[in-house]
Amino acid sequence: MKKILTIFFQVVIVFIGIVVLAAMIRFPLIEGRATNLDLLSIYTDSFIIYGYLTSMAFFVALYQVFKLLGYIRQNKIFSLNFAKSLKIIKYCAIILSILIAMAGMYIKIFHAMNDDPAGFFAICIVAISISIIIASVITVFEKTFLTRVGH
Numbered sequence: 001m002k003k004i005l006t007i008f009f010q011v012v013i014v015f016i017g018i019v020v021l022a023a024m025i026r027f028p029l030i031e032g033r034a035t036n037l038d039l040l041s042i043y044t045d046s047f048i049i050y051g052y053l054t055s056m057a058f059f060v061a062l063y064q065v066f067k068l069l070g071y072i073r074q075n076k077i078f079s080l081n082f083a084k085s086l087k088i089i090k091y092c093a094i095i096l097s098i099l100i101a102m103a104g105m106y107i108k109i110f111h112a113m114n115d116d117p118a119g120f121f122a123i124c125i126v127a128i129s130i131s132i133i134i135a136s137v138i139t140v141f142e143k144t145f146l147t148r149v150g151h
Contacts, residue, residue, distance in 0.1 A: 065089065
């Protein structure tokens with residue numbers, strides 16, 4: 001049962017990655033500030049490029065979660081590779097929260113006066129909170145791991 005469940009979650013992780021990637025490709029084409037731009041201008045916009053670079057931390061973390069599920073399926077929960085993947089996910093969550101906060105500050109400083117960035121700020125707050133929670137939970141898992149291994 002554990003093997004089937006971990007494979008199911010790995011499929012879900014791959015599906016999440018595909019959906020997020022598709023949204024990242026499609027969203028700039030329909031987003032408010034880029035609707036009147038040509039295709040080249042949309043994908044060379046500095047804020048959109050920043051979003052793509054920031055998403056690298058998300059996709060690295062997603063890949064590490066995929067690997068963690070593989071370790072769980074192989075019953076290698078207390079291996080060094082498992083601990084390394086946890087640490088990478090924690091660092092990705094921390095980096096992601098910092099980069100999202102920086103994007104929020106950029107929008108706060110440079111948004112047009114007739115634009116209302118409240119929705120963007122709400123999304124930033126939620127994403128930062130989720131990243132901090134993930135980093136905190138992984139820190140607890142790491143301490144449990146070290147206690148279990150005896151280091």
